[in-house]
Amino acid sequence: MEKVTNDTIKHVATLAQLEFSEEELAKFTSQMRKILEMAEELQAVDTTGVEETVQVVDRDTVFREDVPEKWQTREEMLKNVPDKSNGFVKVPVIIDKDDNQ
């Protein structure tokens, strides 16, 4: 397997919306390398012609009538929002001020 480098980990971190300091990056790279070495053992299993299993449910697709029901109020829905105003969720600007000028 191609070597897991700092760059691989940086790329995966971007996919996962995580950021690491240089020190953390070195630690995670070395840990991920060991974990993936373990994962590499699976290549030894002959799975020719084997279907994959992604769930073990004994029901087919379940249908139901699309009936509206009373659920939470707007106030309840917003209860856990860290920053809100007049019934809206507040977030920082999407682009930095500098870019906007």
Added chain:
Amino acid sequence: MNYLNETIDSLNYKLKSGAVSADQLAKDTITNIKKTDEKINAFITVDEDAKPAEDLDFNNKLAGVPIAIKDNIITNGLKTTAASHILYNFEPVYESTVVAKLKAAQATIIGKTNMDEFAMGSSTETSYFGATKNPWNLNKVPGGSSGGSAAAVASGEVVAALGSDTGGSIRQPASFNGIFGIKPTYGRVSRWGLIAFASSLDQIGVMSKRVKDSAEVLNVIAGADDRDATVSEKEVPDYTSFLGKDVKGLRVAVPKEYMSDAVEEGVRKAVETQIELLRANGAIINEVSLPHTKYVVPTYYIIASSEASANLERYDGIRYGYRAEAKNLDEVFLKSRSEGFGDEVKRRIMLGSFALSAGAYDKFFLQAAKVRTLICQDFDKIFEDNDVIVGPVSTETAFDLNSEISDQIKMYNNDILTISVNMAGIPAASVPAGLSETTGMPVGFQIMAKRFDEGHVFQVADFIERNNKFYEQTPAGLED
């Protein structure tokens, strides 16, 4: 109130006869939890305002009985954190199905138990709220991820608690704490309101000192739910009806991979004693093989982490939970997640994101999903000729706090005897087998059965409990 010598039946009798009121029971339970938790830290949140249901009907076995809930199960109005910084202040505005069912049965929800962050771990050491300690020896871990629920039951803080099991998270802590714990069949209990880790593996179950008490609680929480389409519509039997039976003619399989030299001697001896007990009472013992056992750890960690990386995408700091200081929206996502998740959760998200990424998907995720099929087939084959499969829950007894937390491969290999069950979706339990001769710590005996055959699991567990009477022993770590 300490529950070490109580059962749901004994509490039901006391409440019905008026020896104690449900209000008083709730208050005494909280007082005892606060005192005991100074030593073991089993709870993240205790509900100081916990009130029994009104108009208690003591035909409900759980009426007025305080029950603890693992903190990854949503409780309406009661803080639910999954032991993570990213949900440190989260107050749910809806009810999980299992808690709604417990409340309908008039149980008193007393508090939320500690766990590994997002149920990712085998020691309850990855909790944002600090580790839980093992009541049998305060220098040892309680196992995980349902370590808080297990320690709460083992120390007598509650008579029963809910846990969740994705790769052994009910059975291994039950084993480490000398109590009973059952992971039901995938699809037996609704996952509505269970904070998702790996959706194809997660299952809510019960932990209690006595086997019958878990049967009573499972009777209440099992069954179909319109809000979770993966739950089976199969009828729920009365699980207490499987108790009090013998094991004559029962076909019991023992996988040779579960009794190898990798299993610590004290564990193996305690497990062998239970197998001999079954044999002496007329069970037919068959040695079998689960040939893919050596591949289950990597298979599980790829599948579970892939599902986790998708499930944990929702934590973005916008609608609930921790939001980091940031100068723009992208930074809110990045910093909230990076500051909100602990290292183990990040490792799993990273592993999952990698295994699902372009170029790695076929080699890792797809291959693991195919090996999962082979693991399921291994079980199918054994269950053609056997009623149950038995063996140890873990290769060792509870290990020292801080001894394995920095070695991921060692920690992940803790789960080797429990994770196959989740991949096949079958039911399994841990029942105490005694104390290890080598470590003096509790050993768990694992019982697995076919999908929806919790009956055989309860039958064997109850038989073992009645014979070895492990419940008469008291955790040594709580003595002053």
